[in-house]
Amino acid sequence: MLKWSRKQRAWLAAVGAVCLLVPAWAQAPAPQYISTAPAALPSLGEGSDMTLTAERKIGDRIARELYRDPDYIDDPVLDEYIQSLWKPLVAGAKARGELNAELQERFAWQIVLGRDRSVNAFALPGGYMGLHLGLISVVTSRDELASVMAHELSHVTQRHIARSISEQARMTPLMIGTMILGILAASKSPQSAQALIMGGQAAAIRSQLSFSRDMEREADRVGYSVMTEAGFDPQGFVSMFAKLQQASALNDNGSFPYLRSHPMSTERMADMQARQQLLTPRAASDKADLEHVIMTARARILSQPGIDLLRSWTREANDAQLGSQPLAKQVHVLYGAALAQWSLREPQLATRFLMRLTPLVQRDAKASRLVQLLSAELAFKSDNLQGALRALSEIPTGTNPRRPELLAQVQALTRMGASSALDTGISQLRSWVQQHPEDGQGWQVLAGGLMAQGRALQSLRAEGESQLARMDYSGAMDRFKAAQDASRQLPLQGADLIEASIVDARLRSVQSLWREQLLER
Incomplete structure (x- = not known):
C-alpha cells in the first residue's frame, strides 16, 4: 500500500473536503472534519444553483x-x-x-x-x-x-x-x-x-x-x-x-x-x-445471518490483506476449538479459509475447507447457494470446467439464472468451446445486458462467448459496449471501429446487418461523448 510522507499528509489536510467526496483507493488519510457555523440550509427538496x-x-x-x-x-x-x-x-x-x-x-x-x-x-x-x-x-x-x-x-x-x-x-x-x-x-x-x-x-x-x-x-x-x-x-x-x-x-x-x-x-x-x-421493538431472531457472515469473509479476502493474514485464516480453520464456536463463526472462518487457500495456491486445502463448510449451510438456502458458487469458482480457477458447471447445476435457478451464475456459466462454456449450452447461455446473457447496459463485465463475458462461436462482429460490438459502460470512450471507439472494419470484410445478412447498423450508430454516439470530454479538459 502507498505510504504518505508528513508533507503529503499536510497537503491532503488542506484539501480534506475533497477527500470526503473522493478518497483515493490507496489508504490516503481522509479529511479532518471542518466545523462551520450553522447555516440556513435550503429546505428539503429545495433546488440548487x-x-x-x-x-x-x-x-x-x-x-x-x-x-x-x-x-x-x-x-x-x-x-x-x-x-x-x-x-x-x-x-x-x-x-x-x-x-x-x-x-x-x-x-x-x-x-x-x-x-x-x-x-x-x-x-x-x-x-x-x-x-x-x-x-x-x-x-x-x-x-x-x-x-x-x-x-x-x-x-x-x-x-x-x-x-x-x-x-x-x-x-x-x-x-x-x-x-x-x-x-x-x-x-x-x-x-x-x-x-x-x-x-x-x-x-x-x-x-x-x-x-x-x-x-x-x-x-x-x-x-x-x-x-x-x-x-x-x-x-x-x-x-x-x-x-x-x-x-x-x-x-x-x-x-x-x-x-x-x-x-x-x-x-x-x-x-x-x-x-x-419511538418504534415498536422488533422481535430478536435467533437465526444467524449466514449470508452476511459469508460476505464479510469474502470482502476480507478480496481486499488482498497479505500472505500472513491469509495464512492466519488457515490456522483458525484448523483450530480444534472451531467446532465448539457458534455456527456463524464456523461458516465465516471456513469460507474465508477456502478462499484464502486458493489465493495461496493451495487448491487441495481449499477443497478440504469447502467440504467441511458444505454440511454447515445445508439448511440455509442463501448460504448454501453462496457455497456452491464458491465451489464453482474454485473449480473454474483450477481448470476443472466440468466441475464448475456441475456445481452451478446444483443451484436452483429456474429459467433465468442470476447474474453470478450466468457469468460463471458462460465463462466456463466459453473455455470449453461452441455448444448448444453456450448458445443458451449467450442468449440469456444478451437479454441481461440489454436490460442492464451499464454492466461492463457482463458485456465482456458476452464478447468472449460470441468470439468462441466465431461471431466476430457481434463480439467486437460487445467489447465496445463493455468499454462504454466504464466510460472509456477512447477504448469504446477503438472497438466499434474494429467492428466496422469487420463488417466491411464480411458478407452480411440477417442479424449481422442489424448489428452493423447498431455499431455505426454507437460509434457516432461515442464520438460525440469523446468530443465533449475533450472540451472539458
Missing part, C-alpha cells in the same frame, strides 16, 4: 477515473449482495418523496467498489457512491451496512454536494472536477496533483465542499427514515453509530476514514437512540 446535468458530469468524470483504478473491483457475488441493499434503499427514498422522478432519471445511482481495507464509504456527485471492502468486512449485520448506505444516499437525494458547491458562485463544475481528480492523481503522482491545486484553490474547495453539521444531521434523519421504509431494522443505525464511536478513540492510524469525514457526536447518537425508542 448547480444543475442536475452539471452535477452528473462531475460525477461521471470522477467515476471514469475510479473505474480505471487498479483497486476497482467488480465481483459478481459481492455486487449482488450490495445491490440487494442498495435497490430497496433507492426505492424507499422514492416512496418517501426524497427522490423525485427527474433526479432518479438523471443520476447514475451506481456503487463503485474498491479493494481498500480501510473502513469508508462516500457520496459522489451525480448519484455515485464509493464503498470500500473494509467497511463490508467489519459490519456485523446487513442492517448496519444499510444504515451507512442510507446515510450516503441521503447526501445525494438532498443534493448536499451541489448545495455546498453552490454557496460559491465562481466554483465551476470543471474546477470542482479538476480538484477532485487532483486528489485521485495524488495516489499515483503527488507532484502532478500539486500542479492541479496551485493558486490557493484548495482552500476554497475546502470551505465549500465540506458537509456542515446541519447536513450531517439531515442525512441521519432522512437516511433513518429511508432505511426503515426499505424494510431494514433501524437498530442497525444505532449499533453502527455505537461501533464507530467506540472505534473513534483508536482511529489514529486512519483505518476508519469514515470517522474523519463523518465524526460521531453524542448529539447525533442521542438523536438516533431517541428515534429508535
